Amino acid sequence: MYHNGDMLPLSYVNGHIAHFDYCDKDNMSMCEIITMAKELGHHGIINYWYKLPGTRIGAAMTLLKRDDDVVDMVAFVPDVRIIEVYLEHILDSAPCDIANLGWDLNDFGIDLSKSSNVGVRNRKNIVTEELGLDHLDEDDNACDLMHVELANEKDDNDNENLEGDYHPEANFVDSDYSGDDDYEEVGYSDGITSGIDVQASGKDGESARVNACANDGETTCGSEANITNNFSHSMEPESWDMALDYCEELKRTNPGTTTKMQCDFVDGYPKFKRLYICLEACKKGFKEGCRCLVGIDGCHLKGVYEGQLLTACGIDANNETWVIAYAVVELESRDSWTWLELLAYDLNIVNQYGWTFISDKQKGLPGAFNDVLPNTEHRFCTRHLYTNFRSKFRGKVLKDKLWAAAKSTTQPWFKKHMDELKVLCKAAFDWLVKFPAEYWSKSHFRTYVKCDMLMNNMCESLNKTILPARDKLIITMLELIRCLLMRRIHTRRDKMKKWPHKVCPKVFKKIEHRKVLAGALTVEWSGGPKYQVKGPGEQFVVNLEQSMCECRKWQLGGIPCKHAIASIHYMGGMSIDTFVDKMLLTETYFKAYNNLINPINGEMM
Numbered sequence: 002m003y004h005n006g007d008m009l010p011l012s013y014v015n016g017h018i019a020h021f022d023y024c025d026k027d028n029m030s031m032c033e034i035i036t037m038a039k040e041l042g043h044h045g046i047i048n049y050w051y052k053l054p055g056t057r058i059g060a061a062m063t064l065l066k067r068d069d070d071v072v073d074m075v076a077f078v079p080d081v082r083i084i085e086v087y088l089e090h091i092l093d094s095a096p097c098d099i100a101n102l103g104w105d106l107n108d109f110g111i112d113l114s115k116s117s118n119v120g121v122r123n124r125k126n127i128v129t130e131e132l133g134l135d136h137l138d139e140d141d142n143a144c145d146l147m148h149v150e151l152a153n154e155k156d157d158n159d160n161e162n163l164e165g166d167y168h169p170e171a172n173f174v175d176s177d178y179s180g181d182d183d184y185e186e187v188g189y190s191d192g193i194t195s196g197i198d199v200q201a202s203g204k205d206g207e208s209a210r211v212n213a214c215a216n217d218g219e220t221t222c223g224s225e226a227n228i229t230n231n232f233s234h235s236m237e238p239e240s241w242d243m244a245l246d247y248c249e250e251l252k253r254t255n256p257g258t259t260t261k262m263q264c265d266f267v268d269g270y271p272k273f274k275r276l277y278i279c280l281e282a283c284k285k286g287f288k289e290g291c292r293c294l295v296g297i298d299g300c301h302l303k304g305v306y307e308g309q310l311l312t313a314c315g316i317d318a319n320n321e322t323w324v325i326a327y328a329v330v331e332l333e334s335r336d337s338w339t340w341l342e343l344l345a346y347d348l349n350i351v352n353q354y355g356w357t358f359i360s361d362k363q364k365g366l367p368g369a370f371n372d373v374l375p376n377t378e379h380r381f382c383t384r385h386l387y388t389n390f391r392s393k394f395r396g397k398v399l400k401d402k403l404w405a406a407a408k409s410t411t412q413p414w415f416k417k418h419m420d421e422l423k424v425l426c427k428a429a430f431d432w433l434v435k436f437p438a439e440y441w442s443k444s445h446f447r448t449y450v451k452c453d454m455l456m457n458n459m460c461e462s463l464n465k466t467i468l469p470a471r472d473k474l475i476i477t478m479l480e481l482i483r484c485l486l487m488r489r490i491h492t493r494r495d496k497m498k499k500w501p502h503k504v505c506p507k508v509f510k511k512i513e514h515r516k517v518l519a520g521a522l523t524v525e526w527s528g529g530p531k532y533q534v535k536g537p538g539e540q541f542v543v544n545l546e547q548s549m550c551e552c553r554k555w556q557l558g559g560i561p562c563k564h565a566i567a568s569i570h571y572m573g574g575m576s577i578d579t580f581v582d583k584m585l586l587t588e589t590y591f592k593a594y595n596n597l598i599n600p601i602n603g604e605m606m
Contacts, residue, residue: 004041004088008050011059013087026075030068032392038088048089062087068361068388069300069464076465243604244273247476251483254601257281259326259347261340277340278479279326279347282596283486287325288348290593291315292584294452295325295344297360298460299333303472309333310471310478313344314459316452318590319505321493322459324486329475338369345374353377357450359457361385378447381440382457383407394429403433407442407455410553415444443557451559451582487598494594500587503578508585511560512577519567526571534564543568548580559585 006016019041024033034049049065051074052058065071065086074084248260263275296314301307309330315323326344330337350356353376361382370379387403402422409415415438423430438445443453470481502509525533530546541551541564548555554562559582561569569575583589 002037002041002086002088004038004043005090006088008087008089009058011057013058028388028391029071029075030388030392031065031071032388034065034071034086036392037086043088043090046091048091050087050089052085052087054083054085058087063303066301068385069298072461072464073300073468076468244276244476246604247479248276248278250601251278251280254599255281257284259284259343261343273475275328275330275337275340276475276479277326277328277343279344280483280486280598282490282598283323283325284347286490286593286596287315287323289596290589290591291317291323292450292452293355294357294359294450294454295348296457296460297341297358298457298464300464300471302329302475302478304474304478308475309337310467311338311340312460312463314463316454316459317593318508318585318587319497320507322462323593324463324482327479327482329479339373341369341373350374350377355449357447357452359454361457378450379440380446380454381436383441383455385457386436386441390429390433393432394426399426399429406433406438406444409442409444410453410557411551412444415442443553446557448553448556451557451584453554453557483598483601487600490594490597494591497587497590497594503587504581504585505587505590508560508581512566512581515561515563515566516577518563519570522563522567524567524571532568532571534567536564545569545572545580548582 002019002021003013003016004019006013019037021037038047038049050062051065052062063070063074065074244262248262251260252258258281259277259279261275261277262273265272265274292315294316296316297311298314299309299311302310309332311328311330311333313325313327315325317323326347328340330340353374356374357378357380358370358374359380359382370377383404387400390403391400399422402418402425406415406418406422409418419430419434422433441455443455446453467478467482467485470478470485473481497505500506504512522534522536525535527533530544532543532545534541534543534550539552543550543564545565545568548561548565550556550562550564552562552564554560555565561577561580565580566577569577569580578586
């Protein structure tokens with residue numbers, strides 16, 4: 002970590018280097034990066050940049066703003082064992098005449114009543130060294146100065162305060178839009194926080210200053226007509242036609258595909274805003290061969306126009322990611338997440354009680370769910386919940402108790418682990434109970450989905466896979482994603498054709514593991530469909546006719562638990578595969594992967 006220096010266009014000078022070893026990449030987050038900086042004594046407003054070793058300072062550097070950016074950064078591990086993080090000190094908390102700066106530092110979460118001379122905690126794996134002027138990166142072709150965005154980043158727990166106003170009437174429009182209808186321009190109040198002047202770069206070097214203030218939850222903007230957003234950009238007629246042609250080509254070659262584009266008009270030119278795509282093969286494959294669980298996530302685009310890529314993913318019969326739809330939007334907000342209306346329509350979500358959504362609790366998403374899908378089950382990614390928990394309460398014992406409570410499949414087990422957590426740390430218990438158990442513990446999950454996932458890994462794995470495409474232009478990125486999905490579907494299908502068993506490979510592996518565990522259990526038969534299964538410290542009732550076990554693992558995941566497997570072995574003459582839920586069979590797998598994405602012609606056609 003390079004710190005306490007000056008960030009120049011091509012170098013970082015007059016600073017120090019701190020080496021942090023043995024970092025856990027699976028638990029790395031923005032909170033951890035900030036904690037490292039605090040351990041080095043930095044408590045002001047800081048921009049965090051990173052680059053890979055061997056690359057030059059400048060264009061190769063990426064700004065860290067949130068946990069998704071950190072996930073992208075650690076995706077280079079283990080290919081790259083060292084990642085360089087640079088601290089750009091916008092405003093240090095050193096004593097100075099703050100009044101002359103014109104800022105209310107309370108808006109930035111800085112308490113100047115505390116001393117800035119904070120000692121570094123003892124961490125044996127921190128090694129510091131001085132960085133002098135000899136660390137300059139020289140290049141004859143000087144690049145442009147890096148543009149630094151000053152943002153007031155709030156904690157994830159405060160996201161509800163940044164949602165802004167909701168505009169349900171500002172929906173997406175068909176890609177065959179002729180330009181005759183008027184569309185309401187959604188303001189950028191979602192991205193403006195109270196008490197900050199935001200400088201937005203404009204066309205031909207022009208800029209507009211936005212003064213934002215909050216009054217009773219309402220956000221007002223000055224000079225709103227002059228705001229220019231880097232993402233919402235004016236397209237030349239040829240580029241705009243290319244976007245429309247791309248959408249039309251998708252619908253022509255893949256009948257049933259949904260494409261919705263939303264735009265604004267400035268000085269007679271279309272200004273791209275949002276684009277939603279749901280390919281017919283992805284839509285049909287999900288409905289025919291996937292469970293009613295949808296993972297929702299968003300990631301930053303690294304290209305010229307920035308913005309966000311929002312994705313919706315399902316899970317197939319082999320517990321692998323199935324991409325349903327994706328959308329390019331200007332930012333994550335309650336308004337932009339209303340593309341869930343389009344998703345709900347494409348998936349024919351009528352009975353909302355039969356559906357489950359899992360997310361990382363993105364900005365504006367809870368409010369969008371309440372507006373669009375209020376009756377669905379909504380789970381939070383437990384890994385992100387733990388990341389926020391760890392920023393306040395550290396220690397392996399507390400970590401183990403949180404995960405034990407999350408993995409508990411019955412409410413008595415859940416209560417037991419929560420009571421133990423309360424004894425260990427009352428403050429940690431009080432913090433955790435603020436989040437209803439229905440969002441993050443298996444003990445309170447509904448059982449009809451046949452999936453007991455705690456983490457939103459399916460969307461995060463997709464974000465990692467498409468990382469090389471996220472710095473491309475919008476149409477180029479969308480085409481790379483489509484080609485990836487086209488290859489993935491037929492590759493997985495052809496590979497599964499060689500599998501000889503009735504259940505999918507990952508399900509088969511889990512069954513084999515549970516068979517071993519079932520060997521330590523004893524079974525008592527009642528003479529009917531029910532069995533009493535006893536093991537070390539546990540005893541449960543199994544009903545084979547109803548595919549139920551009182552431990553709830555069978556109902557949650559659709560795979561017989563060790564108690565059920567012991568009962569099946571006791572009876573003899575029955576195959577365990579016949580007790581696996583139909584959504585986990587290879588037959589169901591092929592129902593999804595027999596839907597192929599058709600190729601499309603290039604722009605010259």
